[in-house]
Amino acid sequence: MRGAVIHAPGDIRFETLQDPKILKPTDAIIRTAVTCVCGSDLWPYRGVEPTDHAHPMGHEYVGFVEEVGSDVTAVKPGQLVVGSFATSDNTCANCRNGFQSSCLNVEFMTTCQADYVRIPNAQGTLVATDGVPDEKFWPGLLAVSDVMGTGWWAAEAAEVKPGSTAVVVGDGAVGLCAVIAAKELGAERIIAMSRHESRQNLAREFGATDIVTERGEEGAARIKELTGGIGADSVLECVGTQESMSQALHSTRPGGNVGFVGVPHEVAVDGQELFFSHIGLRGGPAPVRRYLPDLIDRVLAGAIDPGKVFDLTLPLDQVAEGYKAMDERRAIKTLLTP
Template identity: 50%
Template sequence: MKAATYHGPGEIRIEERPEPELEDPKDAIIRVTHTAICGSDLWFYRGEEEHEPGSPVGHEPMGIVEEVGEEVRHVQPGDRVFAPFAISCGECEFCRKGLHTSCVNGGFWGPHGGGGAQAEKLRVPLANGTLVRVPERYADDEETLESLLPLTDVMATGHHAAVSADVGAGDTAVVIGDGAVGLCGVLAAKRLGAERVIAMGHHEDRLDIAQEFGATDVVSARGEEAVEEARALTNGGANHVLECVGAASSLETAAEVVRPGGNVGYVGVPHVESAAFLAPLFYSNASFTGGPAPVRNYAEDLMDDVLQGTLDPSPIFTKTVDLDRVPEGYRAMDEREAVKVMVKLDE
């Protein structure tokens, strides 16, 4: 089968790999029909994370079940499914708490250990706990499937930022970052009832999508000017701040725009050399909570809204490629020519 693999900074190749096989009674094999390239994939693409050459890549799979192990009961061959970026059993202490990214039996796709989702097929360990089944009536509805695909990661991650920031009805929220996660954070904050959502970013086209998603204000300035503008818009700071990047500058911005006693929900994978941003949080008694989104905990709830037509994150996909053009998709995201790239495979 064809699969995308990592071969050093700036080099993604499409290679022939052996088709996956069942290795455990709890496994399933899916034929991937849709997947995506994530902003977090750019960390290794840019050489800011180290991975072995030849590592599989991709962590946002959607497809059709082809084969299941004898202990799989939740899905069957022919089902349309999607999977979060984390593998989880659904039964351990942390899964029962809704913290599936800390599953004691699980792991992650891509270079982090599991198979890569940017491939024609994928072995899914712990299929009963990991896979989310799409109701049969929507299984061939392409428009719906494209709206569901962001639930594998970025929509649920934006939602996790909003939940961690304690966003509720009537609140004012500040969303830092205009990538796919930040844009989904805007959607999530509105979904949870925020009356005012201020989107902070540097790209006009992305901030236009933020406004389409419900942002009431946008801040496009940089550095201290952006902080001052956000603080002016919130009368000194916001109680609910969503940090959706993970860079030192965005974490520092979050620490400066949160109101004393407020909440920062952080979901950007942190890439920082200094933890100096923690001092302002400490002295303002602001909470700082978040981490990798437990997508599996949110999946059905978010899917219900997509299926009833009240949630549609699909506009984050501004470019679509087939599997052979995945390297082109990485380049487009790296050069800011695309917000997020969808990968569609032949069915």
């Protein structure tokens, strides 16, 4: 089979690789229906994370089950399945508590930009659709496997409630999906912080009621102006820098909540500042598995269309161009079709 391999920053190659095999009875092999490039894939691409040795890439996937291990009964060959970027047994204490991305047997996906993919923990990870939905739904289902699930988690971690005011920091695919989630969870006012017109437009289409272009302390001050001087009930931090975290904390009202889903890079939170803010802070890799059945239903019912974050579609063998377009901000997110 063929798949994407990173050799060095900026050097993504589409290569012939060994076909994946069932290694454990809990594995499944899927034939990729659609996959994509994630904002977090740009870290090694940009050299922010080191690449010590060549390795495959990709962690988002929708595919057809080809083969299952002997312990896998939840899905069967031929079914179209969606899974999380974090595989989980869905039976351990952390899974039962709803934090499948902290599963005691978690394995993170890393080989999905390929024709075929081995899925560990398949029994607990994969959710099959009812029949094979029309291809128009595949991008939405693909978004559910990571960015839409992560946006949903941002909204839950920030405790978005009906009638509340939510702010989304970050206008990447996750931030845009966070707008969808805030709307679905009933936020009355959704303020998207974005400087890019195409992303502002998509944010509005997804439910944003206001756009704020200022950043940092200026951005937080603008949020305070828009919220009676107090700050927002919920702030969804979808970036992961010290600046975005400070912007989020300073945009939240006393007793409000910040959900942070951008992996923090050199971020520290001052204990005394957090204390006197009364803000609740929770983040982490999204427990996408918890949301999969519900989000798949919402996509197939047409209630949400997170597939719109894909503004570039390429054949899988042009994956390198998919990275380049996102790196150069010509694309929000690249869909890849084998």
